[in-house]
Every structure is written in C-alpha cells, then in structure tokens.
Amino acid sequence: MENTFCSGRRWEEMGLDVLVKIFLSLNIIELTSGVSRVCSSWRLACCDPVIWKIIDFGVMKSNYIKIPAPPYIWVADTSDKFVMRTLKIAMGLSRGNCSCLIIPLDLYLKDAQLIYIAERSPHLKQLVLPTWNRITKSGICAAVRNWKELESLTMPSIRDPPYFLDEIARSCKNFTQLKIMGHFDVLFASTIAERLPNLKVLSLRCSLLYKEALDIILDNLEHLKVLNISHSFLVEKPPPPATKRILRQLDESIRVKASRLRIFLTCQDEFCVLCQRMITDDGYLRWYKYEKRLWMKDEV
Known part of the structure; x- marks a missing residue:
C-alpha cells in the first residue's frame, strides 16, 4: 500500500488577511510581546491599520499605592518602565493609524507617556482618558496640540477647566462630543458654554451635577442634540445660609428646556443599581469597588 501524507502550509505562509483576523483577537499585551518578531509576514500583518x-x-x-497628598497615587518605577515599553512597541506597530485610544481608570500615565502617544497618533478622533492624577496642565495641553482631528473625549472633572477647554477649542476644530466623569459645577458648565458652543453630545452620567450647571448647559448650548444625566446626583445650592439639597425628581423647567434635544437620557430610579450606588457613595461613585470596566458603559 502506498504511503501518503498531507503537507500543510507553514505559519509564515498563511495569508495576511487570515493573520490579521487572528491578531485582531489579541489584546495589547499579546500584540506587543513578540508576535511581530516571529517572521516578516507576521510583522507585516501586525502592522495592518485595521488592528490599530x-x-x-x-x-x-x-502598580500604584494611594497617598494622601497630590497626585494621590504613587506608581512604582518598574510599572512606568513596563508601560513605556508597551507604548513604544504599540505606537511603532500602529504607524500612526490609531483613531480611538482607551486608557483605563487604573492606568496612571504621566506627561512623557501621554505626549509620546500623542506625537505618534496624529489622526486620533476619540480619546478615553478618565484619570489625570499624574498629568500636568502643560502635559495634557501639549498632547492635545497633536490631535487636530479629535472629535470625542472622556475626561475626569477638573478644578480649573478653562485652560484645557481653551486648548481643545484652539486645536480641535471638529470637537463635538464630551463625557465628564465626576463633579460638574457652574464653572465647568460656564466654561463649556463659552469655549465649546458647538458641542453636540454631552454625557454627565453618574456625576455629582448641580442644577444651576445643568441650566447653563440647556440655556446656552444651542447645537446640543444629546444629553445624558442618567444616575447623576442632582443637587441644588440655594442662597446662604441654607445648604445644598438633593433633588429626587427633575424640575419641570429642566424638562421643558430639554424638550428641544433629540435625546435626553435620565434615570433617578430608586430600584436602579447605579442610582443606589451613587447615593451610597454620596455622589462620588467609587468605580474601583464595582465591576471592571463598568465605568466605560454609557447609554449614549
């Protein structure tokens, strides 16, 4: 009987389109851990714009420890080196093709790391950067100057919003979508109304939200089409000596103003898990206590 055998194709001979589909299933650690160094065809597939x-x-x-003074976290030097190594490989393979960048809540970048990314992602359109503990004013502004095409941003609440939103207004002419995580007061609302009058989408989901700030947004952002205040801790600050009070229901005046919007999302349901958590956390949701990546979800 004649011996037969089946000769299969070698991995390096596999079609690039098939390799790209396989590599799309890998996470950033796997992609930067040596896949591109297997052979020339694997490297070519690793650099495909679709992947990045x-x-x-x-x-x-x-690898951080919470501390009582600014920036309120301390990050180990070994952690910074590993992050920088990963950034260098990822940005090298991406070849400037990144249009959406997602940084998790517990990855505390510093100026040099953020600017390194910015200089190598000139076509970025969406940035998710919810924590700025180690990023300075000059650092975030230097990064934004590289993102002329930026349209959408997720950011934390900051005490001095004018300096940053001024930079967004100067550098990002197509900017229309903003998500703020945390405290949203009158200063923040006034700054948005003045610097970003063409804003179309605003999400204040799970924020401590002042009614006066909400009024400013609804009164001044004529181009706003979508507003999400779901699960927000709505408070009103009456004249002194009275203290701020929680509003359990939306004022009718707010509903009337919001009626012009295409989408107005709200939730103040006592049976809603997120609404209950906002109350438990006194309006400042401790995301680290809950499901991983829950912070990324949004009704918008």
Missing part, C-alpha cells in the same frame, strides 16, 4: 484603529489598554494597570 482602536488601541485599548484595558488589560493594563499601574
């Missing part, structure tokens, strides 16, 4: 359209660092985190 969205760069999600969600599987990474800083």
